[in-house]
Amino acid sequence: MTRRVVITGIGLVSPLGNSASQLWDALAQEKTGIAELTSIPTASLPTPFGAEAREFTGSIEEFGPLEKTLSRNIKKNLRVMCREIQMGVAVAQLCINDAGLKLDSIDRDRLGVLYGSDYMLTLPGEFALGVRKCLDAQGHFDFTKWADEGLPAVEPLWLLKYLPNLPAAHVAIFNELRGPNNSLTSREASSNLAVFEAYHTIVRGHADRMLAGATGTRIHPARSVHVAMQETLAEGSDPATLSRPFDRARTGQVLGEGAACILLEELASAEARGAKIIGEIIGGGSSIVASRQSEPDEKTAIANVLKQSLQSAKLKPAEVGHIHAHGLSDVRLDRLESQGIAAALGADKDRVPVTAAKSYFGNLGAASGLIEAIASTLALENGSLFPIQSLTELDPECPIRPAKKGDRAGSTCINLSVTPQGQASGIVIRRWAS
Incomplete structure (x- = not known):
């Protein structure tokens, strides 16, 4: 008998x-989390x-009751954690x-732990003193001084x-989890x-409980420049309308940061222990598609x-309550993602609503997918679905049915994510009916 994971x-x-x-309150009231940046130049x-994530400062009080x-122990180790790691530890304790x-x-x-993350970049300030010690009289860096x-000084x-x-x-x-x-x-x-x-770890019987988390950022003195050089950032003067997935006038993604963690447990x-059950994981999928020249094929x-998610969850396209798209607000990627969604849903593409929480908070890197999955789980629990913010005119090249205010969330959702390299992933969540 297959073990159920909640x-x-x-x-x-x-x-x-x-x-x-x-x-949930912010999504239900259609509030944006996008504003003028204060932590980086x-x-x-x-x-x-x-x-x-303006309410997180790294103070131990923000890690919940401990x-x-x-x-x-956590407070003593905060000094050897960058912001992403601090956020990742905090959400697990919360x-x-x-x-x-x-x-x-x-x-x-x-009880195990499984986390997703981005590669983590060092803050330039870590090397400032060492660099200063290698400057010559003219202020030029002398590489021969670095080793000694x-x-x-680092x-x-x-x-x-x-x-x-x-x-x-x-x-x-910290929690003695073995x-x-x-x-x-x-x-x-x-x-x-x-x-x-983490779901499969429990299904295989290797654990009864798993903390599944993710932490990421695109807001960083070096990372933000990397994104600006390699991808397209949204431009405009109104932060509330910068991220507009699938809209005809979209211009690019918005930088963000965050972390999340969920506790997965075998149902019995x-x-x-009398736990309150919030939802159930019933399937998922993973695929990476690229040419021999490493050109990604995000649509496929x-x-x-x-298709994998539907098959693993034993669902037909008509049984999907909603899809939570990656919805980056990128001109090219939105088009390919929506076309991939349409190809998989077939005749049901005009019936299944598609939402995208990145319209509220931009790209949170590795954490985006889990916070979006949580948003959809809350939508399933509350019954209503939040619309894609600032979508005023659907791009005709995006053949999806965008979520509108008043849409029902349904009883199941598929959460999607994809990278610029063509790596896509998804999970299927079912509303818990007690």
């Missing part, structure tokens, strides 16, 4: 607040706007608390702040991949993931 806890840090209730960027020893999970009452060998004078533990496997490692160490532990770094596809692998284990990858 969601029993949520922790998040986002531009729309640091709790599920804050996120924007003079070299084509836009001064982005979606910062036992004294745990609080002291999730454990939200789930009402008493760790002393369960088998910690059967520059490198010794903080010895600086690399520990930026290792993408450390969110999962820290969470496991179950399966893994980290996936597949850019925006990471969230769904992490959740689906969740019921045995998205279509593959949707």
